[in-house]
Amino acid sequence: MNLPIGTDIYYTGDMANQPGRGTVVHIIPPSRWADRQYQVLFTDGREMVISPCYLNPQPGRRFWLWEEWQAERTRTLEEAQHHYKHVLRQMAEVTP
Numbered sequence: 157m158n159l160p161i162g163t164d165i166y167y168t169g170d171m172a173n174q175p176g177r178g179t180v181v182h183i184i185p186p187s188r189w190a191d192r193q194y195q196v197l198f199t200d201g202r203e204m205v206i207s208p209c210y211l212n213p214q215p216g217r218r219f220w221l222w223e224e225w226q227a228e229r230t231r232t233l234e235e236a237q238h239h240y241k242h243v244l245r246q247m248a249e250v251t252p
Contacts, residue, residue, distance in 0.1 A: 157208040158192075159183075164222030165196050165211075167204070176200055177222065 159180050169175035178198035184205065186192050196204050210219040220228070 157211060159194055159208070163194075165194075165206070166220045166222050166225040167196075167198070168218050168220070170218065174200070176202065178202075178204070 161180050161183065163180040165178045165180065167173070167176050167178065176198040178196040180194045181197045182195035184190075184193040184195060191207065193205050193207050196206055198204070206219055211217075211221060
């Protein structure tokens, strides 16, 4: 995955770190110790260096391309709303 400078990133956070939105501000070329990496500056001033593999779809994923995060969030919310409406219909059928 090759990300240009200016790519928007979303970080979901973890127990010790707040979620946030950031932008790729620097591409760190491959070295003896690591493949290409990206320096991300978050809107709250934090900076992180991430590897492209951090953006791979997998369980527990913490880093997302902003557009992918928005699409996944929308899909998840729509699914939850559908499930909630289904549960309410079932409750209405059972409740006298």
